[in-house]
Amino acid sequence: MLTQSPSEFSVSSYTQELMCYMGQHMVFEDASEVIKTLSGVELNAKQIERICHKYGQWIEEEDLALMKKSGQQAYSKQEIEAVHYASVDGSMYLTREQGWKEIKLGRIFKASDIVEVNEKRNILVDSTFVGHLGTHTDFLPKMEYHLDGLKNVVFIADGAKWIWNWIEDAYPESIQILDFFHALEHLCQFAKQYYLDEKIRNKWIDKQATCLKEEDVSVFIKNIEVLPISINPKIEESKRLLLEYYKTHKNRMQYKKFLDDGLLIGSGAMEAAHRNVLQQRLKLSGQRWTIEGLQQMTQLRVVYKSDKWDRIKKFATKNAA
Numbered sequence: 001m002l003t004q005s006p007s008e009f010s011v012s013s014y015t016q017e018l019m020c021y022m023g024q025h026m027v028f029e030d031a032s033e034v035i036k037t038l039s040g041v042e043l044n045a046k047q048i049e050r051i052c053h054k055y056g057q058w059i060e061e062e063d064l065a066l067m068k069k070s071g072q073q074a075y076s077k078q079e080i081e082a083v084h085y086a087s088v089d090g091s092m093y094l095t096r097e098q099g100w101k102e103i104k105l106g107r108i109f110k111a112s113d114i115v116e117v118n119e120k121r122n123i124l125v126d127s128t129f130v131g132h133l134g135t136h137t138d139f140l141p142k143m144e145y146h147l148d149g150l151k152n153v154v155f156i157a158d159g160a161k162w163i164w165n166w167i168e169d170a171y172p173e174s175i176q177i178l179d180f181f182h183a184l185e186h187l188c189q190f191a192k193q194y195y196l197d198e199k200i201r202n203k204w205i206d207k208q209a210t211c212l213k214e215e216d217v218s219v220f221i222k223n224i225e226v227l228p229i230s231i232n233p234k235i236e237e238s239k240r241l242l243l244e245y246y247k248t249h250k251n252r253m254q255y256k257k258f259l260d261d262g263l264l265i266g267s268g269a270m271e272a273a274h275r276n277v278l279q280q281r282l283k284l285s286g287q288r289w290t291i292e293g294l295q296q297m298t299q300l301r302v303v304y305k306s307d308k309w310d311r312i313k314k315f316a317t318k319n320a321a
Contacts, residue, residue, distance in 0.1 A: 011043075013316040016051055019043060020312050023052035024300040027284055049293075056296025058315055059303055067141060072148040083111040083152045087270035088143060088163055093133075093282055095291050103282075103298055104139040106130035107273045108146055111154075114264075124269055129277055129306045131298040133291060136162050144170060156267045158182040159249065178252040179267040184209055190242045193235050194227065217253040221246050277305045 011019075018039075022031035028045035036042055090102040109127040116122050128146055132139035147153055147170075154175040157163045159182060167176055188205055195201035212220045224243055230236050246253065255265050281301055282294065289297070303311055 011047075013319070015041065015043070016055075016319070017312055017316040019048045019051040020055050020300060020316075021304075021309075023048045024281060024297065024304055026281070027287070028052070052300055053293050053296045055312060055315060056299040059299040059311060060295065062311070063142065063145075063299075067145045071145070073146045075149045079110075080149060080151055082150075083154060084147075084150050085109055085111065085154050085156060085264060085269070086143070086147060087156050087267050087273075088139075089158065089160075089267070089270050089274065091274045091278065093278075093294055094288050095294060096288050097291055101133060101291065101294070103131055103133045103278060103294070104136060105270075105273055105278060106139070106143045106146075107270055108143075109269070126307065127269070127273070127305070129273065129302045131278065131302045133295040133298060136166070140166055140170075147171070154263060156264060156270070158267065159186075159245065164252075175258075175263070176252045177258055177263065177265055178249045180212070180255055180265040182267070183212070183246070183249070183253055186242060186245060190224075190238050193238055194230065212253070213255050213259065215256060217246070217250055217255070220253075221250070273305075277301050 018035060019031070022035055025031070026034070028049045031048050032043055032045045035048075086106065086108045088104060088106040090104045092100045092102055095101050107127050107129055109124055113124055113126045114122050115125055130139070130142045130146065132142055153171060154177065155167050155171070156177045156179055157167075158179050164176070167174060184205075187208060191201050191205050195204060208220060208223060211223060221243065224239065224246070227239065230239070258265050278298065278301060282289070282297060300312075303309060
């Protein structure tokens with residue numbers, strides 16, 4: 001549903017699309033300069049900003065309307081059966097009204113979208129992104145719209161409780177994996193307290209990391225349990241909390257089995273998404289967004305990075321001057 005007649009933009013469909021494209025890539029002032037340099041068309045920064053925000057609003061409205069109408073994304077039979085990975089996470093952005101606010105970002109992709117470049121490097125050729133500025137209660141239905149029609153979903157996430165509570169509730173039959181590097185980060189933090197000698201500490205960490213990949217997780221946990229008791233009560237408390245954390249996520253830390261099954265165990269694709277989808281445009285120097293504007297620009301970035309720019313073309317064609 002379009003809430004404003006775009007005829008007042010007084011520019012062609014191509015120009016509207018160009019303004020959206022450039023505006024979601026760079027600050028509006030730079031977008032204005034680039035358009036003028038390359039095409040000779042003078043469009044001021046405020047025009048570009050207004051177009052970008054309005055198109056972002058339309059994308060948001062269309063998404064909500066689709067969710068209400070159909071409930072879930074339509075997939076082919078082959079897509080329904082394919083193994084899909086899903087990850088969610090949040091990062092903070094500065095707003096004018098309320099200071100730092102979190103944008104939650106989700107990434108969904110098929111296992112077949114992972115292409116091996118060489119023995120040490122893979123690339124991900126296609127993903128669907130979901131972004132929302134606000135609470136997880138508003139964000140998660142957007143994720144569920146894309147996930148509910150899929151049969152084989154593998155979730156990879158960090159230790160955030162709200163994420164696992166949602167997965168357990170909505171997708172109890174899914175495969176759940178605690179990000180390997182997140183699990184290792186907790187180990188490193190503890191080891192820094194326990195082993196003052198850096199060489200001894202690094203050697204122990206390397207040994208446990210190998211154990212975590214090559215042995216059952218119970219062996220890894222036992223290796224921590226049998227560490228000599230420290231005379232420092234703070235270290236013992238850290239040890240207790242570490243063990244509690246690992247035991248809570250024990251079923252999500254079966255890394256040997258996951259690797260043997262050919263599954264990913266790290267959420268590097270999610271970490272990269274924050275940088276490439278959002279931060280690359282929304283955290284440029286000196287930027288402070290309105291809450292409404294930040295959500296609208298998030299929608300443009302998500303559409304572009306999900307390779308769904310045809311949605312922008314559709315709006316531009318329909319609403320040309």
